[in-house]
Amino acid sequence: MGESIHFSATRRIGYNDLYTFHIGLVEDRWLGFALSRETPRSLFFFPEVSDDLQMGMKDQNKAVLLTGALAQDVESGYGGITTWEVPEELRGDPEKYRCATCGAVGCNGRDCVDALEDYEADMP
Numbered sequence: 001m002g003e004s005i006h007f008s009a010t011r012r013i014g015y016n017d018l019y020t021f022h023i024g025l026v027e028d029r030w031l032g033f034a035l036s037r038e039t040p041r042s043l044f045f046f047p048e049v050s051d052d053l054q055m056g057m058k059d060q061n062k063a064v065l066l067t068g069a070l071a072q073d074v075e076s077g078y079g080g081i082t083t084w085e086v087p088e089e090l091r092g093d094p095e096k097y098r099c100a101t102c103g104a105v106g107c108n109g110r111d112c113v114d115a116l117e118d119y120e121a122d123m124p
Helices: 060-072 110-122
Strands: 009-015 019-026 029-036 043-046
Touching (some): 009 060, 019 060, 029 060
């Protein structure tokens, strides 16, 4: 106990009435997350903001784009971004990050293919 996550830097991407969307640097990786504007201290990490098995991305701009895309995705339930705080070229479009196999935003295509094959193998 007593462990905590310390962001050495943060960048706010944008917000809506319910959430603010950010990336935060932990060691050498940028993590994407949403903070609730209604419930204090409620933080929601975006595990999709990763480029390998370890959470987070080393490229800050890629993390901004993917976090924005996740916030904008209707399926995510975050309500989109009404006010952006990053330049237009860093505003992530969910369709650019949507997996052709499973339809999820931010899926790297490796995990869902294995899961889909396992699921189909269990089908009668």
